[in-house]
Amino acid sequence: MTAYRVATGYGLLALAKNRLALILLAVFVPLWITVAKTVATPELFPFRLRATGQVLHAGGDNITMISGSLNAVSLLVGFWMFSAARRTGDFDRRLTAAGYPRGALLAAKLTALLATAALVSAYAVAWMLLYWRPRQPGLLVLAVLAASLIYGAMGLFLSLFLPGEVEGMVAIIMTSIIDLAPQNPIAATTANSPLIAWLPSYGSLQTALQAGFTDRLTLAPLANSLAWLAALSLVALAAFLRRTRVHTAPAAGGGRAGGLLGRAAGVFGRR
Template sequence: MRAYRIAARYHLAELAKNTLAALLLAVLIPVWILAAPQIFAAASLAFRLRATGRTLTASTDHVGMIHGCLGVVMLLMAFLTFSAARQAGPFDRRLTAAGYPRTPLLLAKATSLLSAAALVALYTTVWTLAVWSPRHPGFLWLGLFTACLVYGSLGLVLALFLPGELEGMVVIFVTSNLDLLPQSPLVNPDPHGFLGPLLPMYGSTQTCLAAGLAPTTPLRPVAASLTWTAALTLVALLAFWIRTRERQGAGAWTHALSARAPRPRRTR
């Protein structure tokens, strides 16, 4: 338990160090939510909600608000976890090589992902409620939460397999656009084909649209998002487990932690 608490504090601190991502999140979410009514024309949009097969009619600014919030949170969550995992990777390998148990490290990574996803989804939901009244606010949070989980897990996977931050940012940006744009009712109001439900953001998009605009909210899209999260997380954890197989004495990891901690400055 002590090893887990230490690792959890360390990984949460690594996430908190990314002040740029936190600043972008704090600014972009309210800016987009407040600007959506000024960007989109006040017109009705009829689209088919694929999860239920029903045709919904909604204001374009509400649809655009949901689409934009999903785009912001998935991008920032992926960047956040990708950057934190890359910075923590070499130190994690040194810890496990020195005998630090890997299971607490893996649990700590899962804890930091869940905590960050919950906070980002809550922040976005609160701002949405400040300017609009979606039909099911709790399911709106759930849809945003699963979007953060899916792309947070994707960031962990990319950090293990891509050589640098530039490659990771390019892959995240391109993947998120190819994933989210075809699912937006503004772009594709009558979706067809079998590929749509296979995309990572299908479940989160359908959940958020239903939560904001539909009289009922289906649970099947939530299961699809959790399946993607579980698959990506499993890939990341297996890759981490394989890369940290070399181990030393069980007590040597305390020296690695001491080396990581900042040394006090000498006073003259």
């Protein structure tokens, strides 16, 4: 088994050990979407879709459900990746000090991020489809996935700078509120401000609204999402490489790395 496969296996195991995140996935996501759909008014609201310049009319319940689903997946994936990175941080440093390739660890973290974001996004969209039929379901999945990836990368980024899970959760919650609340076409009078285009979830929300209420396909807003994803990932990458830098070559590094990996299941099992 290659170093990448071993690291990926233990990375996914660490994610699966997070029972709180699994409970939030099973309960929090469908509850948030259900509340957004049933509590908000179905009255039609006019709003301008900045991505295309169109003025659309859509039910307030569907708009709120889109915004709520993006908020839910952002919080969950951000917290899940932050928690996993915090729990495995010390072990990563021990592995690299023992000679384990950092490239394999980084590739494993990216794989875990993609797997988590894809799982949560598919689950959230499946729940939305129970209540509503968007014009472009595939584009809606892409929009939700983009938000998940951004906040997952943000979780990895924050895990390298914040001391504990409470601080990380608070930071992710506050960022999500500041990000999505001003963009809601119903609740916010700032939704047409040009500054909105600089927020992390701008591309995701614009693409989701486009997918829900139009037949047009404009991927330009997702350039914003790609820029945020790249920036957060690069900073997290640089910080990870700096923290796992080995100043002196360890003796018998391969043997130490193999021994640590042999005990990894026990380490993750206790956490």
